[in-house]
Amino acid sequence: MQTMIGVIGGSGVYEIAGLQDAQWQDVETPWGAPSDQILTGTLDGVKMAFLPRHGRGHVHSPTAVPYRANIDALKRLGVTDVVAVSACGSFREEYAPGDFVIIDQYIDRTFARDKSFFGTGCVAHVALAHPICARLAQHCLAAAREIGVTVHEGGTYLTMEGPQFSTLAESKLYRDVWGCDVIGMTGMPEAKLAREAELCYASIAMVTDYDSWHPDHDAVDVAQVIATAGRNAENARALIARLPALLGGARDLCEKGCDTALTGAIMTAPAKRDPDVLKKLDAVAGRVLKG
Ligand SMILES: CSC[C@H]1O[C@H](OP(=O)(O)O)[C@H](O)[C@@H]1O
Numbered sequence: 001m002q003t004m005i006g007v008i009g010g011s012g013v014y015e016i017a018g019l020q021d022a023q024w025q026d027v028e029t030p031w032g033a034p035s036d037q038i039l040t041g042t043l044d045g046v047k048m049a050f051l052p053r054h055g056r057g058h059v060h061s062p063t064a065v066p067y068r069a070n071i072d073a074l075k076r077l078g079v080t081d082v083v084a085v086s087a088c089g090s091f092r093e094e095y096a097p098g099d100f101v102i103i104d105q106y107i108d109r110t111f112a113r114d115k116s117f118f119g120t121g122c123v124a125h126v127a128l129a130h131p132i133c134a135r136l137a138q139h140c141l142a143a144a145r146e147i148g149v150t151v152h153e154g155g156t157y158l159t160m161e162g163p164q165f166s167t168l169a170e171s172k173l174y175r176d177v178w179g180c181d182v183i184g185m186t187g188m189p190e191a192k193l194a195r196e197a198e199l200c201y202a203s204i205a206m207v208t209d210y211d212s213w214h215p216d217h218d219a220v221d222v223a224q225v226i227a228t229a230g231r232n233a234e235n236a237r238a239l240i241a242r243l244p245a246l247l248g249g250a251r252d253l254c255e256k257g258c259d260t261a262l263t264g265a266i267m268t269a270p271a272k273r274d275p276d277v278l279k280k281l282d283a284v285a286g287r288v289l290k291g
């Protein structure tokens with residue numbers, strides 16, 4: 001099986017450089033258009049696809065990002081491993097602005113997004129106890145260490161709906177009661193959808209601020225986030241450039257089971273499945289639906 005790395009760039013990361021045969025291309029999906037064209041090419045002999053989550057020029061709000069189309073489009077292009085890059089606020093003193101956090105867990109507080117490819121006509125339930133691919137996360141950690149950025153292994157990412165930042169009471173709840181480490185607005189449902197699409201998924205959260213809880217820091221504002229995200233973007237691009245060499249061009253099925261997440265997950269009896277729904281699932285669930 002050939003590795004193809006898909007990178008989803010967050011706030012501040014709208015392009016990557018250095019791809020051979022680089023080409024921005026339109027990808028159509030049954031879930032609508034992705035956030036933008038997708039930049040494809042090759043780096044160190046490994047195929048890559050880059051998609052800016054909010055679109056070039058940051059046109060989609062966290063709620064309006066077409067998460068299903070984005071994941072479907074990457075799957076359709078042949079991506080095997082998705083590395084998501086996200087700006088985030090920090091709930092921990094030692095996770096300082098400029099630091100990277102390799103996420104391992106999520107709490108999903110979003111409520112206004114389509115969160116599944118499945119539903120009436122084809123119902124499926126995938127496992128999500130470990131939403132991050134631990135194998136891919138280890139490669140991201142190694143890449144971060146190679147470029148010398150301060151990186152923290154593991155962290156729980158609270159996904160809020162936004163677009164407003166949190167109140168002080170919310171910030172304290174997530175930090176002091178729920179024990180979250182970082183906060184952002186996009187990690188979910190992206191990670192859920194990647195699992196449904198049988199894609200390995202890892203997330204690099206780049207700290208831009210201390211959200212609202214920190215007594216020694218002003219409440220977060222967007223100018224501060226943008227300024228720090230811009231500085232983090234250079235490190236993100238350097239990290240991404242290390243990934244092809246670390247992952248390699250050929251790969252076996254993921255030992256963590258990401259590539260086979262849909263095995264046994266579809267509940268709807270074959271005779272009761274809606275052909276129109278199945279058609280939309282051609283890329284995401286083609287492996288199990290082809291029979
Ligand atoms: C620009 S401030 C808030 C915005 O930044 C983060 O986006 P992303 O995760 O795509 O880097 C955060 O989640 C919000 O969407």
Ligand SMILES: Nc1ncnc2[nH]cnc12
Binds near residue numbers: 090185210
């Ligand atoms: N404090 C914060 N809350 C939510 N999303 C963010 N993105 C960057 N900083 C954030």
